[in-house]
Amino acid sequence: MKPALLLNASYEPLSIVDWRKAVTLLWLGKAEVLVAQERQVHSAHTSLELPSVLRLLRRVRIPRRRVQFSRNNIYRRDGYRCQYCGERFSGADLTFDHVMPRSRGGETSWTNIATSCQPCNRRKNSRTPSEARMPLITQPYEPRWWPFSAGAGNLEDHPEDWKPYLWT
Ligand SMILES: [Zn+2]
Structure with missing residues (x-):
């Protein structure tokens, strides 16, 4: 059942x-x-x-509460999928990507952080998705609690x- x-x-x-x-x-x-x-x-x-x-x-x-901004909640929001290549990974093989790079004023927030695998994160480096020609699968957003x-x-x-x- x-x-x-x-x-x-x-x-x-x-x-x-x-x-x-x-x-x-x-x-x-x-x-x-x-x-x-x-x-x-x-x-x-x-x-x-x-x-x-x-x-x-x-x-x-x-x-009403807000969803706690944390690594695991970001991964959960994104279904444990790299938002660049679409592959699914375990949490240990994933990382945060700043969509607008931190070096260019990008914030660490729900709407600027996407789940990324390590190779995609290195490849994107400090570029925007369009500069890197790596479009996001989903635009990051703040989930509802x-x-x-x-x-x-x-x-x-x-x-x-x-x-x-x-x-x-
Ligand atoms: Zn990837």
């Missing part, structure tokens, strides 16, 4: 729940199924869809049908 992604009524990811918790929320009328798993639970009188993604019907209030993000691990490892609801 696969776990389910639980969303707030406002569609923000809240947490990953096991199927029992998911089914309980549905039985209590507190949530609806957005994406069902192929598998169903059967009892004597009824069968119930097992959710892969479910949404609370009433919004729970979550205090969700309670879910805290323990989410590597986002690329989650089920395909969760992805439309993550990091939008």
Whole structure:
């Protein structure tokens, strides 16, 4: 039985729940199924869809925070992929790249730091992506904070049908 992604009524990811918790929320009328798993639970009188993604019907209030700016969160934002060659690496083989080089006033911030492998980082050197003819796969951005993000691990490892609801 696969776990389910639980969303707030406002569609923000809240947490990953096991199927029992998911089914309980549905039985209590507190949530609806957005994406069902192929598998169903059967009892004597009824069968119930097992959710892969479910949404609370009433919004729970979550205090807003910013995502902590850190090496691991940058890698997670970029799916552990070098933003120049597109290859996936482990954290140990990745580094930060200042898109606008630091020597030219580029800041160390969400919007100027991209995940890079070591060879691409050396090749780009202190040039901009256009000078180096190394276009970025995605423009760096500040991710939104969700309670879910805290323990989410590597986002690329989650089920395909969760992805439309993550990091939008
Ligand atoms: Zn690379």
